[in-house]
Amino acid sequence: MQVECGRLMWVFLPVAGVSINFLLLIGVGVCVGFLSGLLGVGGGFLLTPILMMIGIPPTVAAASGSCQIVAASSSGAAAHFRLGNVDPKLGAILLLGGLTGAATGVQIIKYLRLMGNADFIITLFYIVVLGILSGYMFFESVRNLRAGASRPASVAPRFARVLSRLPLQVYFPHSGVRHSVLTPFFLCGVVGVLAAIMGVGGGSIMVPVLVYALCVPVHMAIGTELFQLLFTSAGVTLMQASTNRTVDLVLALLLAVGSATGAQIGARVTRRLRSDYLKLLLACLVLGTMVRMIVSITVSPSNLLSVVKVR
Amino acid sequence: MKVFKKYLLIGSCWAGLITVGTGCQLVAAPEALGVRVTPEFIAMGSIYSTPYVQVQGNIAIGSKAVVTVTGPEVDEILQWKGRLGPVWISFDRVHVTGIPSVFLCFSGAPLDTFLNAEAIEEYQLNEYAVSKSMKCMVRCQCRERHIGIPAHYGFSEARCSGVRPTSEQEAFIRKNYLRLKEAEGTYGVLTGGVELGGAQEGRVPFFVRFPWPRKAPPAKYQVTVYECRDWKVLRSSSVWLNVSSVGFPATVEQMASAYPSLYGVLAVIAAAITGFGIDLACACLFGKNGAIKS
Numbered sequence: 001m002q003v004e005c006g007r008l009m010w011v012f013l014p015v016a017g018v019s020i021n022f023l024l025l026i027g028v029g030v031c032v033g034f035l036s037g038l039l040g041v042g043g044g045f046l047l048t049p050i051l052m053m054i055g056i057p058p059t060v061a062a063a064s065g066s067c068q069i070v071a072a073s074s075s076g077a078a079a080h081f082r083l084g085n086v087d088p089k090l091g092a093i094l095l096l097g098g099l100t101g102a103a104t105g106v107q108i109i110k111y112l113r114l115m116g117n118a119d120f121i122i123t124l125f126y127i128v129v130l131g132i133l134s135g136y137m138f139f140e141s142v143r144n145l146r147a148g149a150s151r152p153a154s155v156a157p158r159f160a161r162v163l164s165r166l167p168l169q170v171y172f173p174h175s176g177v178r179h180s181v182l183t184p185f186f187l188c189g190v191v192g193v194l195a196a197i198m199g200v201g202g203g204s205i206m207v208p209v210l211v212y213a214l215c216v217p218v219h220m221a222i223g224t225e226l227f228q229l230l231f232t233s234a235g236v237t238l239m240q241a242s243t244n245r246t247v248d249l250v251l252a253l254l255l256a257v258g259s260a261t262g263a264q265i266g267a268r269v270t271r272r273l274r275s276d277y278l279k280l281l282l283a284c285l286v287l288g289t290m291v292r293m294i295v296s297i298t299v300s301p302s303n304l305l306s307v308v309k310v311r
Numbered sequence: 312m313k314v315f316k317k318y319l320l321i322g323s324c325w326a327g328l329i330t331v332g333t334g335c336q337l338v339a340a341p342e343a344l345g346v347r348v349t350p351e352f353i354a355m356g357s358i359y360s361t362p363y364v365q366v367q368g369n370i371a372i373g374s375k376a377v378v379t380v381t382g383p384e385v386d387e388i389l390q391w392k393g394r395l396g397p398v399w400i401s402f403d404r405v406h407v408t409g410i411p412s413v414f415l416c417f418s419g420a421p422l423d424t425f426l427n428a429e430a431i432e433e434y435q436l437n438e439y440a441v442s443k444s445m446k447c448m449v450r451c452q453c454r455e456r457h458i459g460i461p462a463h464y465g466f467s468e469a470r471c472s473g474v475r476p477t478s479e480q481e482a483f484i485r486k487n488y489l490r491l492k493e494a495e496g497t498y499g500v501l502t503g504g505v506e507l508g509g510a511q512e513g514r515v516p517f518f519v520r521f522p523w524p525r526k527a528p529p530a531k532y533q534v535t536v537y538e539c540r541d542w543k544v545l546r547s548s549s550v551w552l553n554v555s556s557v558g559f560p561a562t563v564e565q566m567a568s569a570y571p572s573l574y575g576v577l578a579v580i581a582a583a584i585t586g587f588g589i590d591l592a593c594a595c596l597f598g599k600n601g602a603i604k605s
Contacts, residue, residue: 010360014560015567017528019359055495055526067578074586082594234579241567241575249563249578250357256582260589268597297398303494305405305487308388 015248016060022254024054029068029258036069036259037076037266039207039222039282043259044069049292056251057307063240064252069233071256072263077226079267085223087174090184090216094206094228097185099235101192108193123297129194130290133208138283141276175216175224187213188228203229204286211279218275223267344368344548345516346536353523355556361525364552366417367518370538374545375418375425376505376517377436377537380552382413382497383530388451389488405484406451406471413497413527414441417504417519427542434537434544437500438493442485448473449480496524529556 011022028050032043044065051061080086166180191206203225210221241247270278346368353362370376391403416422416438422431432440451473476484492498501521508516535549556564566574 011357012355012359012556012560014355014556014564018526019355019361067582070579070582071586071589074583075590076586078587078590079593230583234583237579237582238572238575241578242572245567245571247567247575247578249567249574249581250560252578253581253585256585257589260586261593263586264590264593297400299399301392301399303487303491304392305389305484305491306392307491308390308404 025254026258029255030262033072033259033262034266036072037263059246063246064248066236067252068255072259073229075260076263080223091224091227094188097188098192101189105193134283134286141279144276353554356558361523365520369514369516374540378417380415381411385412404451406448409446416500419505449476
């Protein structure tokens with residue numbers, strides 16, 4: 001009977017072609033969804049390696065992960081929307097910028113691949129970007145926490161002057177900031193290019209960019225980024241399913257149940273945390289990602305061959 | 312009667328000579344070795360955990376049994392990592408075909424203690440012998456979606472955009488490929504896996520019981536039993552083990568490959584419904600701002 005009960009907990013993932021304990025998948029989903037709801041990141045950079053570790057082929061892990069982000073971001077964005085943490089006007093501009101950037105990034109990566117060791121250069125560049133962002137966020141939040149009062153983020157005066165002279169100035173009432181439409185569009189475009197090149201959602205870069213470059217309050221940045229992420233991840237899932245046929249619906253739905261629940265918890269915890277704590281947590285997460293990337297390129301792999309795609 | 316016996320003797324000699332001359336393998340009907348595989352069909356349904364497979368049969372007293380399980384040929388693209396200064400980077404893509412997706416071999420004792428090297432190689436009874444059938448191309452630029460499309464649909468190994476590896480590269484790929492397969496549990500040689508029972512009427516029953524590899528894909532697998540004696544294979548017989556996805560996983564698998572765009576749309580809708588549904592449920596349970604309803 002005990003064996004039968006144990007057997008009932010295993011599910012077969014048809015596209016991945018392996019069977020996995022479903023409680024494990026839901027647990028992984030809850031952890032990733034919690035981070036998503038808490039910090040506005042998609043969690044793809046965390047989820048893909050975990051899925052690979054438990055035996056899912058890399059291509060299926062990445063594609064199904066993007067489908068799972070649809071669930072986590074829709075759940076998180078809805079919860080943040082209800083809490084008043086989503087700026088739809090800013091989100092729409094970010095979405096347009098992100099999609100333009102992602103399309104450009106896909107073209108850029110084709111040329112970079114032809115240059116040879118592009119992967120190495122891109123990884124190094126990404127590590128430097130993550131290092132600068134996380135380092136700045138970490139020290140700023142620690143300083144504020146020590147001082148006992150958080151200072152609102154402000155743009156450097158010279159940079160602010162340049163931004164205020166740009167055309168198409170619009171007031172974003174939910175975020176309480178005034179910017180040219182071009183600023184979020186361009187910044188999100190750059191993040192979109194980086195995200196497409198690195199194959200990640202870009203949430204871990206976008207939230208700090210919104211906070212430090214556009215002076216959007218942290219809670220608002222997290223909610224708005226989740227809103228944008230919902231549409232981007234939906235697009236990625238569609239492309240992965242139609243081009244590579246690597247989206248495993250069973251895997252994605254099991255992860256989605258966990259991550260959507262985790263995102264709800266995360267969104268509610270966000271409301272109760274001071275923005276400096278949120279920045280500190282996000283800084284630690286981004287630092288962790290950076291360390292993981294450094295480890296992945298410096299530690300000798302157990303096997304120099306790895307499967308990319310199998311019939 | 313004498314004439315009849317004479318012709319029978321001559322006929323038998325000719326049959327023997329032809330068999331040896333053509334070098335054909337000594338394949339017997341499954342009933343000759345009494346080979347039976349249990350279960351004969353593995354259904355990969357929604358709730359599926361890898362079952363135990365049992366192979367049984369009987370061999371003559373003094374013979375040894377070797378049992379192999381082989382899957383259909385693979386068509387895989389691999390990433391090859393290399394060192395550039397202090398870091399590891401992906402520097403090549405390798406296209407591998409012509410080697411079985413699964414190869415498991417079970418014997419009662421190390422193969423080289425009762426079979427000669429020629430027999431092991433001829434009947435492909437160890438991983439090294441199996442890997443000799445591998446065909447690989449380096450610098451492969453084939454797109455992932457072309458993998459697995461049969462030749463008559465416009466793609467085949469021969470049309471791979473890559474180049475043939477050097478002999479050193481090929482040896483390196485072969486060695487690491489086997490290690491990769493061993494690590495995922497689809498390749499392995501298990502000495503001591505064949506257990507023998509008590510002799511009955513000049514025959515000895517044998518059986519092998521092993522957990523089905525978790526990463527073995529749905530396919531038709533060949534289970535072969537070799538009866539060995541005097542350093543060679545006396546005869547062999549094969550049965551098929553069918554592994555197939557059924558029910559919901561089969562529908563999903565079929566839809567993902569036959570209607571990829573529709574499948575993608577459904578996947579997004581299902582994920583979004585899950586997300587918004589759980590948000591709605593949480594809002595009803597814990598209130599709009601996270602406070603628990605009294």
